[in-house]
Amino acid sequence: MDKQSEAADAAPPTPQSERNPEAGKGDAVPGPKYLAGTKLVLVMVAIILACFLMLLDTSVVSTAVPQITTDFHSLTDVGWYASAYTLGSAAFQPLTGKIFSVFSLKWSWLTFFAVFEIGSVLCGAATSSNMLIVGRAIAGAGASGLLSGAINIVSSSVPIERRPALIGMVMGIAQLGTVLGPVIGGAFTSGYTWRWSFYINLPLGALVAGPITLVHIPDQTAKPKAWSVLPRIHHHLDLFGFALFAPAVIQLLLALQYGGNQFAWNSSQVIGLFVGAGATFIVWAFWNYRKGDDALLPVSIIRRRTIWASALNYGFLMSTLLGVSYFLPIYFQAVKDLNAVLSGVNLLPTIFPQLVFAIGSGVLVTKIGRIPPFSIFSGMLVSIATGLFSTLQEDTSLGKRVGYQILMGVGLGSGLQMPIVATQNSVSPKELTAAMAFIVWAQYMGPSIFLVLYNVVFDASLRNLLPHDAPGVSTEAVISAGARRFRDIVSPEDLPGVLKAYSDSVDRVFYLVAGVGVVVFLSAFGMGFKDIRKKDGGAAAAAAAAPAPSEKEAPRDSEAASAVPASRANREASKEHGPGGSDSGDLSG
Missing domain, CATH: 1.20.1250.20 (MFS general substrate transporter like domains)
Structure with a gap:
């Protein structure tokens, strides 16, 4: 592939250029x-x-x-x-x-x-x-x-x-x-x-x-023949980087899994896993930086503000979703005495608004052209809804519960895909797969970490509240029985106190979930306010991404002429994003 085509591939696509990316260069090339x-x-x-x-x-x-x-x-x-x-x-x-x-x-x-x-x-x-x-x-x-x-x-x-x-x-x-x-x-x-x-x-x-x-x-970008890749697959896939990255992630998640369960948080096993994860991650980060754009996570992608802000937004938004998905059923089953099927049915007020607004926001963002307003709105509603969830008690009315869940569903649906849309409009076709992998990885890591924190808060709260609210029951027996079966071992006299302890413990989890929602709100401001409807962004990114031609590769007159508006667009983009250029790729299709 020649340098011209590589430069073209480096530019984020636009609707016009996608239909015919080489239009105006002489020979007709199908889009x-x-x-x-x-x-x-x-x-x-x-x-x-x-x-x-x-x-x-x-x-x-x-x-x-x-x-x-x-x-x-x-x-x-x-x-x-x-x-x-x-x-x-x-x-x-x-x-x-x-x-x-x-x-x-x-x-x-x-x-x-x-x-x-x-x-x-x-x-x-x-x-x-x-x-x-x-x-x-x-x-x-x-x-x-x-x-x-x-x-x-x-x-x-x-x-x-x-x-x-x-x-x-x-x-x-x-x-x-x-x-x-x-x-x-x-x-x-x-x-x-x-x-x-x-x-x-x-x-x-x-x-x-x-x-x-x-x-x-x-495939919208050229791919080499599979057989030609195999001899150097370790280079193409950065297998050494993967061999460092995967153990770091696994050690971190194992430490979170073991802590407070199989081993105490201050045990040598858990501390050793945290230290091992940190040390391995530092070595991987050094290797990843040295590899540059050939790395497992290309440096030029993850250093862009739009990309890391989108990853942060997506990871924290999914953490609020998982917090609600896990702890509302605990409230329904433990406090309201519903079985697993009915607790799932009671989540429908969250599900339907989420679906409708996920599709609707996707249509609207192409009309409005600005991504952050949707994510800001999402973070605001998610924070409010989870804050309201923290007021749930045994006697909370059905109307209030449904209203809180509708707010949550609207908030989730409005922001669910915005990090993905922002990322797609910030990278070239060649960069898209790596950028998407990074964004989706954030979706996995955020909930993996926060679900552990939610459980720590819930367990600690329940252990502290049960002796106070229900002094006549065994704390360990209630916890071991689980959210559905503790009623079998608790007397009618002690049941109200146990229900209050469960309800208040769920409320404290939602305090943390609401804080996570605030990060969703704040991170939305870093996702780039550029109008994604503009059709002239690709030229700037192409000029920024393309290597400077040597004397032997000086452009022909027609190419030089076509490069003038590109360089002008690049200067305009630099003015908008600042001298760092961290968001130079934050351009629309």
């Missing part, structure tokens, strides 16, 4: 090919279903755990059933960006989906707790490429002006998996067997793999 009609519908249905299944697996196991521990006599392994999936996803996520940038997008994505399905089979067929944990880790590794790959498939399938609405559809529907997971898992566990919580991925997986296999999905 990128996109999907339409039935083919586009089939691909969209397939990737939405795949992302739904991926997020379903993050929470489907929660209501199946009691029966699993009974079958395998594995109460001490409870934490691993959820964390093994997260470990696999978070460790492999950055590598997915490199894989998608080097190999065919379609076949790479199908490979990740196949690994996800293999992990699901192992989970469903598990004959021991260890086999189930291994299956969950394999499924998580496969899931690591599904969401970022789906976003890249949408980006390759339609012009940039159509992407926000379609990505909003993907995100809005897929997120239902997180909320419906406990309901589906509870239904299978109660009505048949917990194994179908995992086997369900197989028949639905056929509906995913079929359309993707049959439909040609265009």
Whole structure:
């Protein structure tokens, strides 16, 4: 590939340039090919279903755990059933960006989906707790490429002006998996067997793999032949960087998993894992910096304000979503005495507004052209809603609960896809896969860390409040019985005190969730206020990204003439973003 084409690839696409990126340069060159009609519908249905299944697996196991521990006599392994999936996803996520940038997008994505399905089979067929944990880790590794790959498939399938609405559809529907997971898992566990919580991925997986296999999905950037990559695959994928990054992430998540559970927070095991994670991360950061744009996480991408602000916004927004998804059901089941299915039904006031506003905001952002207002609005509503959740008590009316949940759903839906839209309009087509991998990695890491913190707050609060509110009960017995079964061991006289302790403990968790929502609000201001409807941004980025020509490679007259407006646009972009140029790539399609 010559330097001219590399420079063109480095520019963020615009609707006009995407239709004919070489227009005006002499020879007519056809623009990128996109999907339409039935083919586009089939691909969209397939990737939405795949992302739904991926997020379903993050929470489907929660209501199946009691029966699993009974079958395998594995109460001490409870934490691993959820964390093994997260470990696999978070460790492999950055590598997915490199894989998608080097190999065919379609076949790479199908490979990740196949690994996800293999992990699901192992989970469903598990004959021991260890086999189930291994299956969950394999499924998580496969899931690591599904969401970022789906976003890249949408980006390759339609012009940039159509992407926000379609990505909003993907995100809005897929997120239902997180909320419906406990309901589906509870239904299978109660009505048949917990194994179908995992086997369900197989028949639905056929509906995913079929359309993707049959439909040609265009790669919008040139990819080398697979066989030519293999001899230097360690360089193309930065496998040494991955060998440093993955252990750092795994040690961090293991420390969070072990702390306060298997080991005390000040134990040598937990402290050693934290120290090991920090030391390994420092070595990786040095290596990543030295590798520059060939690194696992390219330096020129993650140093841009729009990119890291979007990652921060997305990670914290997803942390609020998971906080609500996990602790509202605890309130419904422990305080309101609802079963798993009914607690899931009671989450519907959050689900439907989230879906509607996720799609609607995707349409509106292409009309308004500014991304931060949506994320600012989202952070404001999420903070208010979670603050209101902290007032929930045993006697809180249905109307108040529904109103708070509607606010939460509107807030989540309004901001859910904005970090992705901001990122897409801040990078070139060649940078998109790595940038998406970084953003989706933030989605995994944020909730992984904050769910531990939420649990620490909840557990500590419950242990402090139970002796005060219900002095006649055993604190350890109530906690061991769980949110659904403590009523079996608590006398009617002590029950009101236990319910108050549970309710107040959930309230304290929502104090922390509200604080996380404030970070969502603040980070939105760093996502770039540039109008994404402008069609002249690509020239500036191309001029900024293109290498300076040597004397032997001086541009011809026609090329020099075409470079003048590009350099002028580049100067204007520099004035807008400041001398650092950290957001020079923050341009519209």
